Amino acid sequence: LDRLAALLGGEPESGKVVNAGYRYSRDQLGQIDISGQWPMFGGWHAVGRVNYSIADRRMTESVLGLEYDGCCHVIRAVAQRLATSTTTTTNAFFLQLELNGLGRVGANPLDVLKRNVPGYSLLYENPTRRRLDEGNPETQTFTPWNPVTP
DSSP states (O other): OOEEEEEEEEEEETTEEEEEEEEEETTTOOEEEEEEEEEOSTTEEEEEEEEEETTTTEEEEEEEEEEEEOSSEEEEEEEEEEESSSSOEEEEEEEEEEETTTEEEEOOOHHHHHHHSTTOOOGGGOTTOOOTTOOOTTTOOOOOOOOOOO
């Protein structure tokens, strides 16, 4: 057997994805790969990937991040660690503020997240996203505007 690759993933809805995989080749002897994106609480979402080499007994790549969905803005903080050789690693940190519909400020982690987390989606693309300006229509009452005249 020269090569083997298996990937199992699940995406119950946009913004919720979990992947697990195993790769084997004669050269590398085996790698375990786990990645995902999942909401936690209060608008916070965890996202990341860990790739572990069984032969080297070390992480070859890891990406860990937090995203905050503030309705009209998203804040992303992502750390990446990549083994460039058996003794050297490269580290990167990304911090980004995105104003929905206007633009992004800061180091862009989106390419890193899309490349490392199969099924990763932008928070504002989630159709079930909780919006601060939307309440429960059954309990909301609307009062028509009536200007007061002196």
